[in-house]
Amino acid sequence: MEATIEAVEAFLCDPRLSELCEILKIGDDILDVINLSENQHSDFLAWLFDPREGHGQGDQIVRDLLMSATQAVAECGLDGRSTTSRFFDEWPPSRIRTASFGSVFTARELGLKATERVDLFVIDPDNRFVLLIENKAGTAHSQNQLDGYRASWQEAVASNSHLKNYSSVYIALDRNFVGGDWSERPSNGYWLHLGYDWLKASADRALLHVERGNAAARLVVSYCNRQTDWESPSSQRAITLAAELHQLHGVAVRYMLETTPGRLEKYWLQDGRSNHMIFMLQNKAAFSLLRDTQGMASIKETLVARVPGFTRDHIEHARAWLHLCPLGWEQFEGDDWWPVYLHVSYSDSNKAKYDVALILDVGHAKSEAEGEQLREYLKVFDNRFGKRQGNSWRKVVLNRELGVVELVRKLEEHAGRLRTVCV
Numbered sequence: 246m247e248a249t250i251e252a253v254e255a256f257l258c259d260p261r262l263s264e265l266c267e268i269l270k271i272g273d274d275i276l277d278v279i280n281l282s283e284n285q286h287s288d289f290l291a292w293l294f295d296p297r298e299g300h301g302q303g304d305q306i307v308r309d310l311l312m313s314a315t316q317a318v319a320e321c322g323l324d325g326r327s328t329t330s331r332f333f334d335e336w337p338p339s340r341i342r343t344a345s346f347g348s349v350f351t352a353r354e355l356g357l358k359a360t361e362r363v364d365l366f367v368i369d370p371d372n373r374f375v376l377l378i379e380n381k382a383g384t385a386h387s388q389n390q391l392d393g394y395r396a397s398w399q400e401a402v403a404s405n406s407h408l409k410n411y412s413s414v415y416i417a418l419d420r421n422f423v424g425g426d427w428s429e430r431p432s433n434g435y436w437l438h439l440g441y442d443w444l445k446a447s448a449d450r451a452l453l454h455v456e457r458g459n460a461a462a463r464l465v466v467s468y469c470n471r472q473t474d475w476e477s478p479s480s481q482r483a484i485t486l487a488a489e490l491h492q493l494h495g496v497a498v499r500y501m502l503e504t505t506p507g508r509l510e511k512y513w514l515q516d517g518r519s520n521h522m523i524f525m526l527q528n529k530a531a532f533s534l535l536r537d538t539q540g541m542a543s544i545k546e547t548l549v550a551r552v553p554g555f556t557r558d559h560i561e562h563a564r565a566w567l568h569l570c571p572l573g574w575e576q577f578e579g580d581d582w583w584p585v586y587l588h589v590s591y592s593d594s595n596k597a598k599y600d601v602a603l604i605l606d607v608g609h610a611k612s613e614a615e616g617e618q619l620r621e622y623l624k625v626f627d628n629r630f631g632k633r634q635g636n637s638w639r640k641v642v643l644n645r646e647l648g649v650v651e652l653v654r655k656l657e658e659h660a661g662r663l664r665t666v667c668v
Contacts, residue, residue, distance in 0.1 A: 313443030
């Protein structure tokens, strides 16, 4: 125990901890203070989609959603006769990129019964389409609900003559959905299922607006940051510091987090004499981040310890993901990142199970020709990389809901197979 206390004291002396606490201080970001309910998420999305609102993004966020949707349509299995499928046949990326969506407005209720209310409508009277968005932030969509909403909307269109010339587009948003399993999604023939990754483009743009002095865009950056694995530069620095603290002070961090698994105030009431507990209460955001990153940090250290050849230089992680460059593939690194890597994420909010995907990002290859050669290598590993060959970014899910032991075994197995296809 004495050695552990000494480790805690050394941890508290580390200037990295001081920097982490400073970075995570709450400033003018309201989303650092409150957690949004599901209805509030829909209200926030309505604000983002309105091109006349003060976020300064104009119609770009509507465009971000449509661009992401048109890419997903290629492999999601929509019924070709559905109104959603027909809409995207008429709206390829070139048209979405060049059209104006400046006339868009949003509504929370539009001709449906109060008990059958779709979360959000995005209406464009100039381009004559209505996006029906059913948004879930932590709960699951159901077949009966989605089918019921679609049937009710069809009745509303039939009884309102001016809607008959509008295209109806059904989009089911789920913050936890990462693509690749559309066949398992309810009503997937008529509803296009999307995650929140399309917000990353919005975040990148809004960050540039912040740097140009548009303070209102900061709220866009903040929201997008919380709904995806996109990280702002300050957030990236905080993640880096947390990872270094886990690595350098693993004993101390584990002790402090494991002895206070619930609300800190309860433990302080039981033993108010502990200085390190008082420090944790005074710096909740820092220890919240250390707790959030503990799972992936632990996976990283387990891989380094148990899998021959894996080093920390091959692995990066954040709160909810871990990226691993397979052995032999580091030779292709370009633009300060790997064009091919294994992606580990939590299967659900309980953070007890993990999903594994393989990602190709041609944009980080040294050249376009090398990027296409990497795609050919990966087609040998998994023929799903032969689909959507025009896309520069491709994600193929390899495993779902793995425990820690099985995760380590599968990552070693995938890395071994990947090494054979690139030599």
